[in-house]
Amino acid sequence: NAGVTQTPKFQVLKTGQSMTLQCAQDMNHNSMYWYRQDPGMGLRLIYYSASEGTTDKGEVPNGYNVSRLNKREFSLRLESAAPSQTSVYFCASSAQGGNIWDTQYFGPGTRLTVL
């Protein structure tokens, strides 16, 4: 099993450009998450999907949209990138989002720079 995969691994954008970060998991998990990681701030939740067909805002959703394409895939879209969105983005999944004690499994991350 590959676990959680993310593409691309690196991306440089200019201010105002758009892009979609892709995430897929092969563990048959119900819940998926998008986080951003910034120095000194830990991980902050952007959006999550407790189950296929549902999405909810996390702590820092402004400037982002998500799509739960199917049970395996959860994409994050930046419609008009801003320098403040320069960060490392992690996707994660867990077996059952209603059980917060479930382990979350993380992908390798996408390093995004917005110039």
Place this chain on the structure above:
Amino acid sequence: AQSVTQLDSQVPVFEEAPVELRCNYSSSVSVYLFWYVQYPNQGLQLLLKYLSGSTLVKSINGFEAEFNKSQTSFHLRKPSVHISDTAEYFCAVSNDYKLSFGAGTTVTVRA
């Protein structure tokens, strides 16, 4: 909402020495507590978690953490570290159906 404070941002330590990473949480209700580890250029991995029962929880690679309800703490310890323990460590607390992460503690193990 629950929150987590990791009291040390950087912890340098010599190989085979003990290490303690401090974590305090704010909560007035039952919580679940986690430690995740991030090795260089990788995603996070679960190290250990406290859900209920024994207040001392252990990982397979020698780390342990103790849940202290009266002090609202969940400190992580290892009696003897290896070079391979160099990583960033995140404490997290359950928050409704989500996790709230601390800012992280970078552990650098030197020979």
